[in-house]
Amino acid sequence: MEQWHGWDKVSYESDLDHQFADEITSIPGGEKLFSCIQCGTCSGMCPLSTYMDFTPRQIVAMIRAGFRGEVLSSYTTWLCASCYSCTVACPQEIKITEIMYAAKRIALRDGVHPKRFPAQVLAGEFFDGVQRTGRSNEGPLLFRLFLKTKPLKMLGYAGLGLGLFRRGRISAKIESIKRKGELRTLLKTIENEHWVRRSPRSEHKETTK
Amino acid sequence: MSDSTTPQNFEPRIVAFFCNWCTYTAADLAGTARMKYAANVRVIRTMCSGRFDPQFVFAAFREGADAVLLGGCHPGDCHYMEGNYKALRRFFLMRRFLESMGIERDRIRLEWIAASEGDKVQRTINDMTAAVRALGPLSMEKRALLHSADLSAAIDKPESRPAATKGGAA
Amino acid sequence: MSAEMSTNGAPKVGVYVCHCGINIAHTVDVNACTAFAASLPYVTVAREYKFMCSDPGQEIIQQDLRDGKINRVVVASCSPLMHEGTFRKATAVGGGNAFMFQMANIREHVSWVTLDKEMATDKAKALIAAAVSRVVHHAPLVRNRVPVHPDVMIVGGGIAGIHAALTMADAGKKVYLVEREPTIGGHMAKFDKTFPTLDCSACILTPKMSAVRSHPNITLWTYSEVAEVSGFVGNFKVKVRRKPRYVKEDQCVGCLDCIDACIYKTAKVPDEFNVGLSKRKPIYVPFPQATPLVAVIDPETCIEFKTHRCKKSCAEVCQKDAIDFTQTEQIAEVEVGSIILATGFKTFDATRIARYGYGKYANVYTSLEVERMVNAAGPTAGEVKLADGSKPKSVAIVHCVGSRDAHTNRYCSRVCCMYSLKLAHLLKERTEAEVYNFYIDMRTPGKGYEEFYDRLLQENVHFVRGRVAEISDWAMEKQEEGKLTIRVEDTLVGVVRRIPVDMVVLSVGLEPQADADDVRRKFNISCSHEGWFLERHPKLAPVSTFTDGVFLAGACQGPKDIPDSVAQAGAAAAEALALIDRGYVELEPNTAYSREELCSSCHTCVALCPYGAITFDTTKHAAVVNGALCKGCGTCVASCPSGALQQNLFTDEQIFEEIKGVLKYV
């Protein structure tokens, strides 16, 4: 079925983004990424690496080498369940889980994430809900999520939803904090700072210029 | 942090006294490992931190230093058995004396840095330089005070027989 | 001796600024520094040169001295710990006094650590000014010579200690070899084969062990530890604690009848030599080639020591009456001129990595256990067996256990790749099992090492590049049931693999001995971050320490294999021999002295001196310093309220001048 059309596997330097690693490693402690020895402990520990298109180790290598497009559009980061087994086992103390988050954030911002998974929708819904009410409301959240992503599958989960409802473990009521204004002010102030963190490496580059 | 009265381009001058066996060696190691750090610290070597005479510190302030850093071997590691303990006892007294003259605490520091701790030299010097930069230059009035003070009387030599000094310095 | 301005005429200082190739010149403006130096008081000559430490560089200084242009020398270059000796000598050769010299460290403390050129140049100038203003107040000094005791002590009887001992003894020196265990031989005695040649470890080691035993120049003290060290280079006094074996060493002939006669008919105590894989009796010899071949009684487990009611069949059967339950610890005291430390290493404790299941799963072994297992003289007579007695059909060898990991040890243990390859070969040979090696990087630098790797690649051993993530007993499929499953990313393929095996060998790394920190304090030396004994210079003085007369051999200085340990032991022996054959050491003249007329009789200094070098002379009513005992720390000087005590090379005046100089100009 697959037909070979011929491809060019060379990556030209002009295809790569050498600022990408600096952008990713601007997270606190992110510079440890450059210490990677490519041992694969992360991938071996990861319970989800077997489903990923690139293993976590490969993602680290790709970030370091500047494969921006490939990293941001890969499924790997969206398959990360944030279980931190890679992070605590990494012999070089690279915060791999946080690197995954950083890649997810950039992919969402740039709109280049893979469209197959609804993970980003969940993230977005969660975000909006919390901004509004100060709390996450699992019932309404799940409801909206399924409406947005797979309305037909809703039926399959309807039983579960009903079961939860009957057992008093989910409700349609929206929980909210009292002092919403306080939270809004806090988040607004931070937003207005338009703060961008720099990686130590990119700062170093600047000072030595 | 930076105070509006502090000139942005103020580069503090910090005099350091390092013992030969641990801290001076560590500073050499930082060099060999090409660790970059602030150029504000100038090191004077003695054989042991036990040689650090409080008068050296006062002299440094008098002659224009904005801060003084002392470095010796970790407790228990002194090449001469216990010179660093003597340094510690003098340090507390000296700092109290300096504070009484209005010289800020952050301008004098004692650190134990082992021969293998090049990174600690780097960290200590960077931290201290930043702290002193924030404090600004030591004022001429305070320097003048050090000129006039009868230091040998003020700093009664802390040593006496070991039994009598057990239990701390300050 | 006074540190007043010398009688050597008015001070004429020569300043020499070194480029050190581009090491200094790249960051520091050498020309600006030289011009600056020329402007300083008393400076009559200021020059710069590419490499001051080279012969032509030294010649420049000597010529200026000979021409009478200068009588004091300042070299601004590297650290005094690097080349102070070189330039002092050059000063002396040029006709000056070696101590009319001062160094400004503008490499380690300036050019290598500063990014900004302007700031680096300013700092260099300040350090040069400090040196100049200090050297003006230098006085000529003479070095004292003390004789070197010709005997040597070697601590540790592994291959490094043994080799050093034989080298020294063959050169006619008297050697005390002190070993903590009941036998010498160390780790090497536990191995079956050695890489890369696969020659039998015992075959090459045991002849050396018996040579130690029979050598007339070697006093062998096993089951002994150094208790205390005092003195200094050339003249150390060492106290050695000799633990009781309860068997007279000079009587025991090594027939081992006592062991057979012990009322314990079966061995019950875990055998230390076999890392717990077998049992021994309370009276035992560690292994058949133990040196000395003398039994030891372990009082912790011996019935006689516990109940005093044993019928003592061991003593009954001994024809030489060598058993002596009344032995007590003895302290032996000896004088030696030099000491070689060869205290070795310990292996990493694999229980620290819970994911690898050591201690939880019976068939997870450490490499040292497997070394014993494959040894024909070991607990299984060379057979590789699982916990249930069967032969493994598949074995995983896991590299880098406790190495290259921030959670355990960051460093590479250096020997594990090669010994893992060796074990892979031996396991294949003994069991015909499928053998897997899991490695991060295959490190085989060494003569014949890469060739050995190449050989293994041809021996049908599997190599998977990836650090093992976990070892567990949960099965995802039929094949995995009842096995240990390795989960690892095959990084060369980019796929996570699960590999079921019968047996796991954890290639544990090397660590400093548990008591390395106590030992280094005893000998007054330093340790690196990881706890290895610190050499004086990693390249140029790898077997010396910062304490003169104390040398290092073998793995106590860092992970090392047998060839490197032996080479280093030879080097340490050569350094010690050089010291002994010179016959004397020259001491730094940085001792304290008393200006008796200024002493206010406060006695402060007397109690402070850790060496008892200061006494109070009641006739002179002044403290006096015994220069032979003084080590030159200067603590007394800093404490002297009247300024009566001074320290050569570090007088108050010199240091005050240095402080002034370092701040006055820049």
Added chain:
Amino acid sequence: MKYLYYPGCSMKSTGKPYEESMLAVFSALNQGLEELVDWNCCGATAYMSISELKAFALSARNFALAEQQAVNGETNLIVPCAACYLGLNKAQKNLEEHKDIRAIIDKGLASAGLSYTGRFKVRHPLDVLVNDIGLETIQKRSIRPLAGLKVACYYGCQLVRPYAEFDDAHEPMVMDRLVTALGGTPVPWPLKTRCCGGSLTGTIPEVGLRLSYILLREAQQRGCDVIATACPLCQFNLECYQPKVSKMYKERIDIPILFFSQLMGLAFGLDRRPLGLHRLFVPFDRTFPVAAAEGGAHVG
């Protein structure tokens, strides 16, 4: 010592039986918990995919509120949800280690009339029960020891990683020790910290459910009667999808999933309803007789 209690959103919905049983157990031990007033979402994991800084801000508000509320000098914030435990700890670590982050969060808090010093320590109830209250007390209180009950202690991932200091990140033991003190038998199994699938069960079910399946299958194969959990999401994933998992892998999966606090309540002899046992999907009906001897459980 008094504790402030931060529930987090899940404890009020899917994790309701967790909250009910935990409060019941603490009160049975005479240990009061005071709920943090007007707490907000911790910032949790999904939030971090969008704005890490805002996630820190949300956590910081909770800490600021706790500091306001702590009139009796409380410094411990009990956080039962593993995701909140991680989120709050992470925020605190970053505020402590990175001055730049601290500065901006401080600015935000100040604008809302709040302040943060960082004196509160985030504690998981397991940590508090075992290390503050003590297993001896718990054992004494266990009048109906869980004799013969084989328990797979499942810690999940975010409880022990990467910030918890009270136990090992891969081989934690506190819950095992707790179950032993309750008179039950913890079954050794190697998956106690392997991820249950987390939020992937909702977003990428074919993968998320497989992770749950692996755990359920292994626990069942080792003959466990029950899996004890310490996180609302873990409990939800392992329990609620059992029919789906059974269908997907054509294998009967049927094992009760309890919160450790529910097991404690049973051992303490509390009624079933206040422990939220009626809210389970896979029923757990076992009862345990009162121990014969005075003083409660006999633990070997």
